[in-house]
Amino acid sequence: MIHIENLSFGYKKDKLLFHNLNLILSRGHIYGLLGKNGAGKSSLLKNMVGLAFPQQGTCLVQGYTSSDRLPSMLENVFFLPEEFHVPSLSTKKYVHYTAPFYPSFDYDAFYSYLKEFEVPSEAVLSDLSFGQQKKMMIAFGLAANTDLLVLDEPTNGLDIPSKVQFRKLIAGALTLERCIVISTHQVRDLDSLIDTVVILHDREVVVNQEMDTIAEKLLFTTVPTSQGVQVLYAEESVRGITAILPNPEGAYSRVDLELLFNGIISGNKEITQILNTSHYAPTI
Structure with a gap:
C-alpha cells in the first residue's frame, strides 16, 4: 500500500x-x-x-x-x-x-x-x-x-x-x-x-512491528525489585516496578504501549534491537 x-x-x-x-x-x-x-x-x-x-x-x-x-x-x-x-x-x-x-x-x-x-x-x-x-x-x-x-x-x-x-x-x-x-x-x-x-x-522509524510480535519478543510485567532480573526498562508505579523484560520463553503478556514508547525514546537501544532482530525466536 x-x-x-x-x-x-x-x-x-x-x-x-x-x-x-x-x-x-x-x-x-x-x-x-x-x-x-x-x-x-x-x-x-x-x-x-x-x-x-x-x-x-x-x-x-x-x-x-x-x-x-x-x-x-x-x-x-x-x-x-x-x-x-x-x-x-x-x-x-x-x-x-x-x-x-x-x-x-x-x-x-x-x-x-x-x-x-x-x-x-x-x-x-x-x-x-x-x-x-x-x-x-x-x-x-x-x-x-x-x-x-x-x-x-x-x-x-x-x-x-x-x-x-x-x-x-x-x-x-x-x-x-x-x-x-x-x-x-x-x-x-x-x-x-x-x-x-x-x-x-531520531529522524527514523525505529519500530514497525505487529503487536503480537512485540508480545512474543518482550515481556511486560510488574516486578517487586529490579535486582537479579534483566530489566530493559522500568518505571515506578503504585503496583511496584512496571518493567519490560526479554521474553526468550515466549510467555504471554499484554503490550503496554506507553511503557514501550517511553522505553524506546529513553534511548534504550536493546529494546529496538530485540524487536528488529528477525531471527529472534522464543523458546517454547
Whole structure:
C-alpha cells in the first residue's frame, strides 16, 4: 500500500526531520504512529498523502508517487489533519458537494456513523463545537471507503464516550483491502485498537512491528525489585516496578504501549534491537 524508501525531508534544507527513512505499510492493518512532539509524525503523514514533498527518496501509495497528487490516487485516499476548517454549510450540503470526489462513498453508512456519534445531520458545521466537527469528519472519512485512511490526532477534542465510539467504528471499518494509519501522542487511546505500532524517533522509524510480535519478543510485567532480573526498562508505579523484560520463553503478556514508547525514546537501544532482530525466536 505505502512504500517509503530513503526519504529525507525537512522544512529547511539544513535541518532534516527524516534522513533516509524507510517504511512499508500494508493493507489489512491499523497502524499506530507514535513519536515525541516535534518528531515529525504529521510531516510523515503529509508526505504519505502528497501534501509535503521529500528532498530525497520516494513515497509511493498504491504505486503512485504521492507528491504527484494524481486524481486516481486522491480518490482512494482520505486524510484528516489535526487542524482543519469546516465551511458554513449544513452537513447534508457538505456531503452533497464533497462526497462525489470519492467514488465509493457510502451515504447510508455516513448517516449511520453520525447517529452513533450523536452529531445532528441538519446543523451548520461552523456552528458545531470542535469535538462535534471532528466526529463529523471522522464519519465522513469512514464513509468515503478509501483504501487508505490517514488520521492525525483524531481523538483530540473527543470526550471519553466518543473515544470509545471512535475505537469501535474504526475497528469495524477495517477490511483486508484497507490500510488505516492513526497518529497520536495519546498512546492509551490506541492500545486496544491498533494491530501494528510504528515509532518515529531520531529522524527514523525505529519500530514497525505487529503487536503480537512485540508480545512474543518482550515481556511486560510488574516486578517487586529490579535486582537479579534483566530489566530493559522500568518505571515506578503504585503496583511496584512496571518493567519490560526479554521474553526468550515466549510467555504471554499484554503490550503496554506507553511503557514501550517511553522505553524506546529513553534511548534504550536493546529494546529496538530485540524487536528488529528477525531471527529472534522464543523458546517454547
